Amino acid sequence: xxxxxxxxxRHIGKLxxxxxxxxxxxxSEETISLETLFKTIAQGIxxxxxQGAIVKSNPAAKALLGMDPEDALPALAVPVGxxxxxxxxxxxxxxxxxxxxxxxMESGGTLVYLRDITAEKERSEEELxxxxxxxxxxxxxxxxxxxxxxxxxxxxxxxLLQRTHADDPEIAECLHQVDRLGSIxxxxxxALRPSKPNLAPGSVAEPVKGCLKLxxxxxxQRSITVTLDLPGALPAVAxxxxxxxxxxxxxxxxxxxxxxxGGAIDIAIGSDDNDVFVRLSDDGLGMDAEQVAHLFEPYxxxxxxxxxxxxxxxxxxxxxxxxxxxVESRPGEGTxxxxxxxxxxxxxxxxx
Numbered sequence: 024x025x026x027x028x029x030x031x032x033r034h035i036g037k038l039x040x041x042x043x044x045x046x047x048x049x050x051s052e053e054t055i056s057l058e059t060l061f062k063t064i065a066q067g068i069x070x071x072x073x074q075g076a077i078v079k080s081n082p083a084a085k086a087l088l089g090m091d092p093e094d095a096l097p098a099l100a101v102p103v104g105x106x107x108x109x110x111x112x113x114x115x116x117x118x119x120x121x122x123x124x125x126x127x128m129e130s131g132g133t134l135v136y137l138r139d140i141t142a143e144k145e146r147s148e149e150e151l152x153x154x155x156x157x158x159x160x161x162x163x164x165x166x167x168x169x170x171x172x173x174x175x176x177x178x179x180x181x182x183l184l185q186r187t188h189a190d191d192p193e194i195a196e197c198l199h200q201v202d203r204l205g206s207i208x209x210x211x212x213x214a215l216r217p218s219k220p221n222l223a224p225g226s227v228a229e230p231v232k233g234c235l236k237l238x239x240x241x242x243x244q245r246s247i248t249v250t251l252d253l254p255g256a257l258p259a260v261a262x263x264x265x266x267x268x269x270x271x272x273x274x275x276x277x278x279x280x281x282x283x284x285g286g287a288i289d290i291a292i293g294s295d296d297n298d299v300f301v302r303l304s305d306d307g308l309g310m311d312a313e314q315v316a317h318l319f320e321p322y323x324x325x326x327x328x329x330x331x332x333x334x335x336x337x338x339x340x341x342x343x344x345x346x347x348x349x350v351e352s353r354p355g356e357g358t359x360x361x362x363x364x365x366x367x368x369x370x371x372x373x374x375x
Contacts, residue, residue: 061079061081062081062082064081064083065083066083066136066137066138067080067081067083067084067085067086067087067088067092067121067135067136067137067138068080068081068083068084068134068135068136068137069081069084069092069099069134069135069137070128070132070133070134070135071101071103071132071133071134071135072131072132073103073104073131073132074103075096075101075103075133077092077093077096078132080092083137084137087113087119087121087137087139088113088121088137089113089114089115089116090115098111099111099123099135101123101125101133101135102125102351103133104127104131104133104353105125105127105133105351105352105353105356106125106126106127106310106311106312106315106316106351106352106353107123107124107125107315107349107350107351107352108122108123108124108125108315108316108318108349108350109122109123109347109349109350109351109361110122110123110140110347110349111123118141119139119141120139120140120141120144121137121138121139121140122137122138122140123135123136123137124136124138124316126312127312127353170204174201174204174205175205177201178198178201178202178205181194181197181198181201182198185198218266219343220262220263220266220340220343220344221263222261222262222263222344223261223262223263223264224259224260224261224367225259225260225261225262225264226257226259226260227257227260227262227267227292227299227301227364228253228257228292229264230262230264230265230267230268230270230271231251231271231290231292231301232251233264233268234268234271234272234275235249235251235275235290237268237272238272238275238276238279241279242279245279245284245285245286246284246285247279247282247284247285247286247287247288248285248286248287248288249287249288249289249290250287250288250289250290251290251292252289252290252291252292252293253292254292254293254294257292257294257299258294258299258366258367258368259366259367260299260344260364260365260366260367261344261345261364261365261367262344262364263340263344266340266343266344267340267344269336269337269340270337270340270341270362271301271303273333273334273336273337274303274337274360275288275303276333277333277334278303278305278307278358281305281307281308281309281357281358282305282306282307282308282357283307286305286306286307287305287306288303288304288305288306289302289303289304289305290302290303290304291304294366297365297366298346298363298364298365298366299363299364299365299366300361300362300363300364301361301362302359302360302361302362303359303360303361303362304357304358304359304360305357305358305359306357307357307358308354308355308357309352309353309354309355309356309357309358310352310353310354310358311352311353311354314352315350315352318334318350319334319335319337319338319348320335341362341364344364345364345365346362346363346364346365347362347363348360348361348362348363349361349363
């Protein structure tokens with residue numbers, strides 16, 4: 024379509040009336056075809072202008088949202104001009120879960136894509152990720168047996184050797200590589216044998232503060248500023264403190280690897296009528312739409328030596344808590360992760 028318009032503009036001065044009618048007819052046919060596709064496609068599509076106002080939407084968007092997209096726009100919470108992906112729940116005309124994905128357009132607007140993922144959410148995690156789980160299971164079973172014990176022995180002997188050769192850089196590098204292999208092995212094993220959370224009432228602020236305390240030396244070493252916006256009181260959620268500490272550790276570690284020394288990480292904790300949320304933002308490199316779309320998949324990573332398992336495990340833990348995780352990012356403008364966990368009274372109402 025773009026090439027068609029360029030061609031017409033380039034040669035319009037040379038076209039006679041007959042050729043202009045032919046080009047108009049072609050354009051009309053293309054427009055009708057696209058309009059038919061736009062109206063009949065099962066997925067919801069909403070087009071926003073540069074200010075975030077709705078320019079166009081299809082009937083599927085209204086059907087999925089249960090209301091006019093204009094009325095649902097505040098709930099969609101689309102970051103204008105940024106790539107993002109998140110889940111949202113709707114209750115009318117029936118309860119369902121939607122995936123909301125935004126993609127910047129060349130024109131300066133934003134394309135919003137709505138997809139009903141209720142059936143996917145209702146399936147077990149094993150069904151959703153059967154292929155990836157089988158691959159991890161087969162690999163981890165062999166790695167655990169063949170590499171685990173020799174790796175521990177190698178690490179122990181290198182540490183003993185380092186006591187008498189403390190200034191040898193090659194020994195330090197070997198230890199570093201052994202530790203890296205150990206981390207990869209642990210990630211595989213954890214993905215293979217996920218443990219269900221031991222839920223108890225508590226404040227989501229506790230695992231956040233526990234994680235910051237644990238990572239304080241690393242943050243200070245790189246002169247990274249962390250701002251924590253914490254309200255005076257928070258509604259309780261059902262949580263496993265240890266597992267949520269791992270969630271925030273993974274997100275903080277990713278943020279640290281995405282920003283330069285002296286960068287900044289902002290953490291805001293708050294609540295609304297349904298959920299308690301934790302929003303973690305960094306001023307790092309950011310990600311494009313393709314990276315955001317595949318962010319929580321195993322073996323998909325932006326790191327040179329990563330496995331992609333960390334965020335997969337993070338998303339699984341959040342889902343096991345009955346919550347959701349969303350990401351917003353744009354190249355060169357940092358990344359924001361938002362974790363939402365249901366307030367305890369909301370969970371109790373849902374179980375009654």
